[in-house]
Amino acid sequence: MTALRQQWPMPSAPRPIVIIGTGGIVADAHLPAYRKAGFEVAGLFDLDQDRARTLAAQWDVPHVFASIKEAARADAVFDVAAPPVAHNAILEALPEGAAVLLQKPMGLDLAEATAIRDTAQARGLTASVNFQLRYSAMMLAIADAIRQGRLGELLEVEVRINLVTPWHLFPHLKPNPRVEIVSHSIHYLDTIRALIGNPQGVFARSFGHPSSELVDTRTSILLDYGDRLRVPLSINHHHDFGRRHQEASFRVEGTDGAAQAKLGVLLDYPAGEPDELWLAPRGGPWEQVALSGAWFPDAFIGPMANLQRFAAGEDDVLATRVDDAWRTMALVEACYSAGNTPGTPIPQP
Template sequence: MKPALPLHTHPVFIIGAGGIVNSAHLPAYQLAGFDVQGIFDLSPEKAAATAASFQIPQVFTSLEQMIQTAPPNVIYDVAVPGSALIAVLQQLPPGARMLLQKPMGEDLEEAEQILSITRTKKMLAAVNFQLRYAPYILAAKELINQGSIGTLNDIEINVNVYTPWHLWDFLFTAERVEILYHSIHYVDLVRHLLGNPVAVFAKTVKHPAMAQLASVRSNIIMDYGDFVRANIITHHCHNFGTAQQHSYIKLEGDKGAIKIDFGALINYPHGVADTFQYTVTNENGHTEWKTLPVGGSWFPHAFIGSMAQVMLAAGQGGLPDNSVEDCIYTMACVEAAYIASKQGGVPLRNFSNTI
């Protein structure tokens, strides 16, 4: 499955030359035929190396130089940490069009500042919650939109893997890790499929083997009332080989179900193959699981859709599907999860006088 693509592409300038730019953004843009014309990074060596690897014609020595050189129809790919987004937005010109790396700031307060800046400067801004556009999610949405599995009433996302967090040095000083930098994708996906929840319950915890990091395991329940279940369970410290590792997205309706085993997180960064299975109950009440071949994966193919949304909006008007106006609610859900985790559940001591 492929995302909607613009008839006419726009030149892209990339701010940041980190690992995700090299492993996902640029490979995706090459696949899509997007024209990356320039790059800037605080490390000139990183920018030069990335430019050489991907044949990017211009390497800028400063953000100011990039802005002065930018063609009028440029789209900025702002691939910097969430903590740096506000500073970059303050420098970009009014009316600029951009794709912001997730998360949309380090917390909801920063996300609200980002939203305010983009509104004040009349910017066209989207957030790179790219799981929405992974080929297997597009395939699932097609089945759902066709009515094949009926009305969606159950979403379960379950991840049990070993994640080498040491690959990202900045996380060791981050106050928030698992939900903000990983499960945020699943929170956004649930919102994308079901809309905004009524409330969020959560508990996110550390692990003895990774005590120097903030929480690396999470349970999140997104509340959609009495007839819809939306659960996210993540455990990133299963360091016992890959035999019992898994990462899946299960979607159930009243007529059928979809199960996506996504392999990007298993034996990271090498990954394993994805599988897409679905079943539809026939008129006799019989169900049979079938496998649907789906070309492409989360990395790098989903990154095509994120940028394509900005290009489509720039060319046709309106807001991209992943606009900051929409994604602010993903950040609100994340904030709610952290607050819920801190507040905790109902203490058993409340019942000490009755049992």
């Protein structure tokens, strides 16, 4: 089998990183990924100074900044892992022209995304958003298989999530008026955009669940790519009936071949299972592709590597730059708008 690209190239001269925000995602993904990549983390800042100091001690980070102003004076690339409601204010505090990676989502709605984009552009920031699933080994490999023509004309892209997500690990989501699409399915929407471009439109609806305090935790989406390419997403975070029929799959199928990925981290999150990728030509057989890394934490290396390489002139494209991320947020907004539209009435006798 011809080798498939699975990793983003590394910068030839990596710059130190300052991380703003020290929540669970930093401990579970950012810091492990950066250590594995050999990136230097020069310091941390969080309004909760005790939490920042504890995390710095655990990961041998040499400095905890006392304020955002002090952090902004560092000669570094900034990794903003704070809640999205704080992103715009943080961007205003960073030096003009800085290189910045923003944790997803890019705000909680399109208005916030627009404000973040405009602030980044006004301050001349080289800014991108940490939509890391598209940088995972399995998704980079699928993208490369598509580029090589191994799947032929694409006819199907389907995401199926049917499992139990421990929402209690994310208490900050409770007051949000939007949860599932903007906090979870946004990963799939962004990755689909990266693989096949922007849809023409969307049909979507999200649903709550009696066991959850969150406003919505289940979603059905159908992306409109015309009359040949079918792109459905079926998302259920409450399948609590044992492991046998739980599923976290991402399938891409064409006239000549198919790819099927297992998003292992979502099964028994956060412990997870190994990611898997399988490819088959038309008629089979299926062959498993050995993966060079997992979605968590390895895919978190890619967005930072791309940002640093782009800032240094080594990459021509900043894949998840804020104006491209805005388009993912626009798709999210369209999903919510579609969910507020009643279904077509059924003709009555």
